[in-house]
Amino acid sequence: MNTSAKDIIARVRELREIEEISGETLAKELGFDIAEYNQWESGEKDFPIGSLVEIASYFKVDLSELVTGAASKLKTYCITRAAEAPEVSRRPMYTYWNLAYNFHRKKCEPFLVEASADTENKPLSLNTHPGQEFDYVTEGRLLISVGGHESELGPGDCIYYDSNEPHGMKATGGKRARFLAFVL
Numbered sequence: 001m002n003t004s005a006k007d008i009i010a011r012v013r014e015l016r017e018i019e020e021i022s023g024e025t026l027a028k029e030l031g032f033d034i035a036e037y038n039q040w041e042s043g044e045k046d047f048p049i050g051s052l053v054e055i056a057s058y059f060k061v062d063l064s065e066l067v068t069g070a071a072s073k074l075k076t077y078c079i080t081r082a083a084e085a086p087e088v089s090r091r092p093m094y095t096y097w098n099l100a101y102n103f104h105r106k107k108c109e110p111f112l113v114e115a116s117a118d119t120e121n122k123p124l125s126l127n128t129h130p131g132q133e134f135d136y137v138t139e140g141r142l143l144i145s146v147g148g149h150e151s152e153l154g155p156g157d158c159i160y161y162d163s164n165e166p167h168g169m170k171a172t173g174g175k176r177a178r179f180l181a182f183v184l
Contacts, residue, residue: 004067004088008052009041011066015059030054031130049088049096050129050163053109053183063109064101071104078103085112093119093170096181109183115142119170126166132184133163140177144169153179 016026027037032051039045047055056063062072067088078100085097088111099110113135124145135144136158143152147165152172161167163183171177 005043005046007069008047008067009043011069012041012055015061019059026058030058048127048129049111050127050183054130062104062106064098067098068101072102073104074102075104093122107184111181111183113179113181115169115171115177117171117174117176120172120174122170124168124170126168128166129163129183131163132161134158134160134182134184136180138178138180140175141172142169142177142179143172
């Protein structure tokens with residue numbers, strides 16, 4: 001487990017302790033499987049991004065504060081320059097960059113996501129989280145599954161879906177895929 005994951009786990013635990021609730025209670029209130037939540041908090045499995053968005057919302061903190069430990073400050077607008085978005089590493093074959101990390105009380109979490117070419121040879125890893133998601137492919141080919149329906153998307157293609165449905169994606173064609181993901 002990398003240092004970033006350990007830090008995120010410590011911040012989630014600290015928020016729970018401040019609110020005086022157990023991991024089981026938090027999991028139950030947010031509709032997470034308790035056994036899976038315990039794996040996240042023990043470091044056996046990484047917290048999915050959607051679950052971190054939910055946890056941050058529950059504790060009324062911004063995702064960036066939960067992930068980086070630094071409070072967001074900007075309330076009117078936030079510019080994120082090329083190559084300056086903080087990287088959020090959650091799973092080895094995916095990299096997320098938080099595109100509005102410093103904006104306070106966002107209505108959505110915008111990410112640039114890269115699925116490595118290695119994902120093509122792996123089974124789809126499905127996850128769920130409350131809300132909705134919009135994904136727009138900027139580079140490469142992306143196989144996406146939502147609620148058991150699979151589609152392949154290319155540059156300029158997009159999908160909007162209920163993220164309560166099991167969903168996952170992976171690069172195809174032997175090359176990485178990049179897409180913009182807006183988690184609402």
